[in-house]
Amino acid sequence: MKFNAIVVGAGPAGSSTAYHLAKSGLKVLLLEKETMPRFKLCAGCLSARAVKFLPEGYQHLFLNKIRSGRLGFRGVEEVRVKTEGEVAYIVDRSTFDHFLAQKAQEAGAEFLNGEFLGFDKEGAGYRVFTSRGSFLTEFVVGADGVRSRVSKLLGFRKKYYRSVEFFTHGRMEDEVLIEIGLVRRGYLWVFPHGEGISVGVASAGKEDLISILKDHCKHKGISYKHPKGWHIPLSENRNSLHLGRDRVLLVGDSAGMADPLLGEGIYYSLWAGKLLSEAILKNPSEPLQVYEKLLKPLRDDILYAGKIGRLAYSFQRVSYKMGHGRALKEFYSVLTGHKSYKEVYRLGWFDFLKHLTKEGFFRIFKV
């Protein structure tokens, strides 16, 4: 059986790519090793700017609508900043991903519950080996997540945030809490999750995340449950995104597309899936070149989120102080799509310098 494209992984990146390709009339196979709906460790926070990439009929997926944010420092100080409207939504990843995979199928993609094992070049295309047999295709799309086998077969390696998270009872409704000052590079979160909450911590450092989470829950009276752990890609510079080779293309976490400030990856997965399908349709013989070009704004966003992240996590006390002023509002404007990380980075410099102490001013040259 010959396909135009085989998309490996039915997370947001794979389903978005499959949806757009199938909608344009290509013969697409969406391959997923888990039975859908499947569990995915994730806080499920979807920034408002992501909504434009969702297929019709998504409204029922929003468990909570975020209208307020709290920024905490070391679990002892806190500032709350209300938003002007909804800046983000909380989704349950099993239902959300299932919905996207179904939309890809409605658009014409064929779904196969099987595991990707590898591929070989064959003729002008590829033979893809799966636990359910082998298939011929013109394009292979690796959307198989942060531990992507497709990306490994191409020889790419990536850096990670380590993260742990659990779901428990608690009431938060329409606000999120981000605690800084607890890990060297990253943050702890308490987000609403429908009627309950999700609590987690992510860090690029080597701390004992489980102890930090446990201590924080004890201190705040949160009912602790043993967390699960997973990785979030950490893309720090222009070369950290791996887009593929020839007609084997990567998208979402498998390409390293999560923002290094917050670890937000769903938005970039949905966006990049659309861009990748455009690249394949525009230039089927050399899609990688077009993909590179189309991705420029996405790449810039991740790059500048990384620049902000490096400063914000190196000077966490300063970041907290800035949270009282304009900074959180600026940040909300990124989540709603009114500003890019690049604009916020440029605008934020003066504010940042104003808040730096003399000692911090000299430390900045080391960041």
Ligand SMILES: Cc1cc2nc3c(=O)[nH]c(=O)nc-3n(C[C@H](O)[C@H](O)[C@H](O)COP(=O)(O)OP(=O)(O)OC[C@H]3O[C@@H](n4cnc5c(N)ncnc54)[C@H](O)[C@@H]3O)c2cc1C
């Ligand atoms: C603890 C935690 C909290 C997070 N919170 C947020 C958040 O609040 N907001 C946000 O935007 N992002 C968050 N993220 C990041 C987000 O989860 C990812 O960026 C996002 O899921 C990436 O989507 P994807 O489609 O690239 O990969 P995934 O969602 O990981 O999907 C990959 C799919 O590929 C399948 N697969 C893997 N290998 C194979 C194979 N060999 N054969 C067939 N199928 C395969 C997997 O089963 C999976 O279904 C969080 C991540 C973690 C770990």
